[in-house]
Structures are given as structure tokens and as C-alpha cells.
Amino acid sequence: MLGFIIQRFLQAVVVMAVMSVIVFCGVYAIGNPIDIVIPPEATQEIREAAIRRLGLDLPLYKQYFIFMGNLLQGDLGRSFVYNVPVLELIGGRLPATLELVLISVISATVLGVSLGVYAGYRPESWISKTIMGVSVLGFSVPSFWVGLILILFFAVNLGWLPAGGRGETVEIWGVAWSFPTLDGLSHIVLPAVNLALFKLAMMIRLARAGTREIMLTDTIKFARAAGISEGTILRRHLLKLISIPILTVFGLELGSTLAFAVVTETIFSWPGVGKLIIDSIGVLDRPVMVAYLILVAFLFVTINFVIDLVFALIDPRVRQGATS
Template sequence: MLGFIIQRILQASVVMAVMSVIVFVGVYAIGNPVEIIIPPDATQEIRAEVIRRLGLDLPLWEQYFIFVANLVQGDFGRSFIYNVPVLELIAGRLPATLELVLISIVSATVLGVGLGIYAGYRPDSWISKTIMAVSVLGFSVPSFWVGLILILTFAVNLGWLPAGSRGQVVTVLGVEWSFLTLDGLSHILLPALNLAFFKLAMMIRLARAGTREIMLTDTIKFARAAGISEGRILRRHVLKLISIPIVTVFGLELGSTLAFAVVTETIFSWPGVGKLIIDSITVLDRPVMVAYLILIALLFVLINLTVDVVYALIDPRIRTRGA
């Protein structure tokens, strides 16, 4: 098991090294932040001083190696616009994104797996057909359209829920959370529902397909012949056997939702990391852009590493093949 983990860590290190080069060069090619940071009427002396202070007068390769050297020390640089450390800036926005993503992903997974197992167990019932119709709708409708419809229906027409912002927050262990207050919870419901809709549809279809396949296997036939109840078969056999693809999708969707909750955060004016990166791209705040993409790449690498380890714990054959 230890050799399996070491092998995956080495692979992850190579991926991060390659991603750091791609991200740095890609962000460098987007545009010149000097044109936005420095006023048009600034003198050449002021322009030269700002360029020198930001390190933009150095060759690209030298900027990259300075970046890597600082990165090893945990320094992602300072924001061009906010003039604060980038990690401090991102950390201040992270709790808002984290609570939104966790609520949406966990609820979509729990509800989606349950509905998917039922749809696979009773495929011909009208409830199962309704569940599958909802899953088709979740795959077909773009998230920005769902968000606008949710705002129009529940915020504008009915007036039941607020249309944007984070609402009242409470500080726990030095971090602000909104889902712990009634006002904050009312603010998070619509964006969480919008973010969870596509994930719910995916989990339903994944759980249904796995359940339909497993229900036809000899394992289930023997369990029924042994007199095991249907509920126990679903809990101990079906759910366990479909757990590997569900763990995979949960891990990947958790990472992708954290990384790409941009649309939902923009529509609902949610003050998270996604909205921060959109604002940073608009003003070409290069340190924030680079740090965000590096952290997202690291997030995906860590999630994949965790999923591999969970795989190995669930199925010992995987770590034997990977050794």
C-alpha cells in the first residue's frame, strides 16, 4: 500500500510541475496588466518604476523561476489591484465558495444516489420515469438559464427568497459562515439549488445504470435465494458495488464545482472565489489568476490522489495492479 501511495505522489508532482509552466505561460499571454494599472496620463518614469516594481521588466523565464522559488516558500505574490497577499485574498473568499459547493454536492449526491437506486430497482414505475425525466432536464438545460429562472420565480414573482448576496454570517473559529444563520441559509438556497441541478442529474443516471446492471447479476440472485430482504440487498450489495464509480464522480465533481462555480456566483452575486477570478481576469490581476489556477490544479491532483487511495482500500486488486 505504501508503494502504491508513493507512486501516485510522484505522478502528482510531475503533473503539478507541468501545470505550473502551462499556467504561467498561458496567463502571461492574456494581456499586459500595465495598461490597466497605470493611468494613461502617467509619465514614462512612473510607468518604468511600476513595471520594475512588479517585476514585469524581467524575461519570462526569469519571472517563472522567481515565481517557483516564491511558491516553494508558500508565497504566491501580491495582487496588483488590491495590493494584499494573494493567498490572503483567496482565503477570504474561500469559505463562501466552500459552503456553497459542499451543500450543493452533498445534497445532490445523497438525493441523486437514492433516487437513482430506486429508478434502477423499479424501472417501470411512473415514479422512476419521472425521476429519469428530471435527470434528462438537468443534463439539457444550461445552468445560467436555470439560475435566471430560479431568480425570476422565487425572488421576483413569489418573493420567497433573496436573489443575491450572502446574507447574514456568523463567525466560527475565525471564519465567516452564512449557512449557520436563517438569513444566510435563505440566501444560499437558490445558488445551491442551481449548482446542484446538473450534479443531481448525473448522480441519478450513474446510480440507476449501476443498479440495473447489478440487479441482473448472480450475486443478487443468490442473495434472494438465501432469503435476504430486498432492503438489505439494496443497502449491503447494490450500494456497495456501485460505490466505486460514485466515489470517482463525487471527487471529480467536487473539484470541478469548486473550480468552476463562476457562473452561479456571478448570477447570484455570491462573494466567492469564482467571482474573484472573474474580476481578476477583467483587470488582468496576473498574480491572482496564476495563484487561482495553480491551486485549482493542486486541488484536482489531491482529489485524484485521494480517489486512488480510496479505490485501493475498497478493492485491493487495484493497488496490486498499480504496484
């Protein structure tokens, strides 16, 4: 097990190193930030001074090593535009995205798996057919449109829920969170629903397909032949047997939603990182872009690492394959 963890950890380090090169070169290739940082009427001297101050006169590999050296010391540079440390900038926005995404992905998974298992368990019932019909909507209706309709209906027409912003926040460990307050929670509901719909539909489909397949296997027939009740079969056999694909998708969705909740954050003016990165790309704020993309890579690598560990915990075959 320890060998497995070390092996996965080293893999993660390699992925991160490669990612940092790709990101750094990729971002370097687009545009010249210097034109945005200094006013057009600046003299040649000011211009050169700015280039030197930002380290843009050095060859690319030197810039990269300086960047990596700083990164390893926890310094991701300063934003060209806001002139504050990038880490501070992203750190201030990340909790907002984090709470929104966690709430939506977790509730989509819990609800989606329950509905999907039901639909797979009783495929002929009209409730199952309704669930599957609704899940098609979840897939096919564009998310921005759903967001607008949610605002129109629940915020404008009914006036039940606020249309945007984070609402009242509470400081925990020096970070502002919305979810502990009732007002904050009411602000989360609509964007979370908006984000969750697609994932809900996917989880329903995944759980249903898994359930239908597993319910036909001899494992289930044998359990039934032993007189084990249907509830126990669903809880102890089925949920374990369908968990691997669900966990995989859960991890991928968690990562990609954290990174790309942009549309929903924009519609509901949710001050998360998605909105920050769009603004930064618009003004070629290179340090923010690089730091953000590296952070995203880091999130993905971490999530996958954790999911691999969970696999090994729940599936003895993975565990054995990992140690041998």
C-alpha cells in the same frame, strides 16, 4: 499501501509542477498588464520603474523561478489591482465557494444516488419514469436560466427566500461561514439548488445505469438464492458495487464546481472565487489569475488523490493492484 500513497503523492507533485509551468507561460502570453497598472499619461520613467518593481523586465524563466521560490514560501504575490496579497484575496473568497459547492454537490449525490437506485430497481414504475423525465430536464435546461427562474419564483413572486448575498455569517477558525445560521442557510438554498440540478441529473443517470446492470448479475441472484433480503442486497451489495463510477464523478464534479461556479455565483451575487477570477481576467490581474489557476489545479490533484485512496479502501482489487 504506504508505497501506493507515496507513489500517488509523487505523481501529484509532478502534475502540480507541470501545471505551474503551463499556467505561468499561458498567462504571460496574454496581454501586457503594465498598461492596466499605470495610468496612460505616466512618464517613461514611471513606466520603467513599475516594470522593474513588478519584475516584468526579467526573462520569463527568471520570473518563473522567482515566482516558484515565493510560492514555496507560501507567497503568491500581490494583486496588481487591489495591492493586497493574493492569498488573502482568494482566502477571503474561498470559504463562500467552498460551503456553497460542498452543500450542493453532496446533496446532489445523496439524493441523486437514492433516486437513481430506485429508478434502476423498479424501472417500470411510473415514479421511476417521472424521475428519469425530470433528470432529462436537469441536463438540458441551461443553468443560468434556471437560476433566473428560481429567483423570479421563490424570491420575487413568493418571497420565501432571498435573491442573493450570503446573509448572516458566523466566524469559525477566523473564517466567515453562512451555513451555521438560519439566515445564511436560507441564502444558500437557491444557489445550491441551481448548482446541484445538473449534478443531480447526472448522479441519477449514473446510479440507475449501475443499478440496472448490477441487479442482473449473478452476484445479486446468488444473494437472493441465499435468502438475503432485498434491503440488505441493496445496502450491502449494490451500493458497494456501483460506488466506483459514482465516486469518480463525485470527485470530478467537486473539483470542477469549486473552480467554475462562476455563473451561479454571478447570478446570486455570491461573493465566491468564481466572481473574483472573472473580474481579475477582465483587468489582467496576473498574480490573481496565476494563483487561482494553481489553486484550482491543487484542488483537482488533492481531490483525485483522496478519491484514489478511497478506491483503495473500498475495493480490495485496487488495493492489491496498488501494492503488488
